[in-house]
Amino acid sequence: MKPGSWIAETGDSYDRVADRYADLVRAGLEALPLEKRLVDHFAQRVAEAGGGPVLDIGCGPGLLTRDLASRGLAVSGIDISTAMLRLARTKTQDSASPQRRLHRSPLPTVRPQASSAGTCCTMSRTRTLGPRSEKSLG
Template identity: 40%
Template sequence: MIEPDFLHTTRTAYDSVAVQYAELFANALDDYPLDRAMLSAFADLVRADGAGTVADVGCGPGHVTALLHRLGLTAFGVDLSAEMIAIARAAHPELRFDVGSMTALALEDGELGGVLARYSIIHTPPERLPEVFAEFHRVLVPGGHLLLAFPAHDKPSELAEAFDHKVALAYRWSPDPVAELLRETGLLQVARMVREPEENERAFQQAHLLVRKA
């Protein structure tokens, strides 16, 4: 199967900056208490439903995967970048990390209790987003939860807005159209948080959508 260009471009870009990225974001969540609260709520819901395995899709160097583990989840990471996965495995040898793509996860139908996609959809071309959401839906058990995080814009009539990302072409997303795409896929909104940027972030709102497989 021929790999889509955006996957090749994203993988190559993150392979080239993996070490710097890991150093830069190692303690990033320390500065974002609201983000940590959403991750904690996600973990609580997955545990309440029977603590199924959780995939951290686009896990990068694995620091958030490790947080999910500390929150009591059986979590593993998936990332396009082999360099990122090598760093994650070295930093967290007790956890599982796989090279893979969110467009075609090497998982059985209904295998997961939860999926985390924290800023990992930002390089997805808008026309491919329904495909990604369908894959998340496929691997979740009925009642399983998905937590998405992404930079947001406030134009409800426009799904995506491209911006100049330092690594590869990226998109900000409007929460309402994203929530509608999720609903059409069978993933129903449970909660939404849109926060203002912190001082050390670009001047974008940051959105979290927590949804549940019907």
């Protein structure tokens, strides 16, 4: 394996399961009570600090990015998967919203701005979906 090739392989892997993953999380935060409480708290703290900007690292199909933007926070989502970003863009009617930006970036190269009000990363979601969900992704 060439140095750094795992980055492209990871992006390709997420591209292959993007639609199935988006189906698994389509119920949103309402189906995830603990995560919803954590996001509510995070969003409140960011709002108190001026409303952003927030960086959603590994935004996938944009579940958290959309939620935070809907609260009026300035948020940028980044992901290594082109397919996940395509889904994130199509899930929101107002793709050009100045409150929500989406970018493709290899995650190891991400450097949050010093002026960010918050940074969030929910990449652990694939490990917490459970055995049934893992089988449907495979």
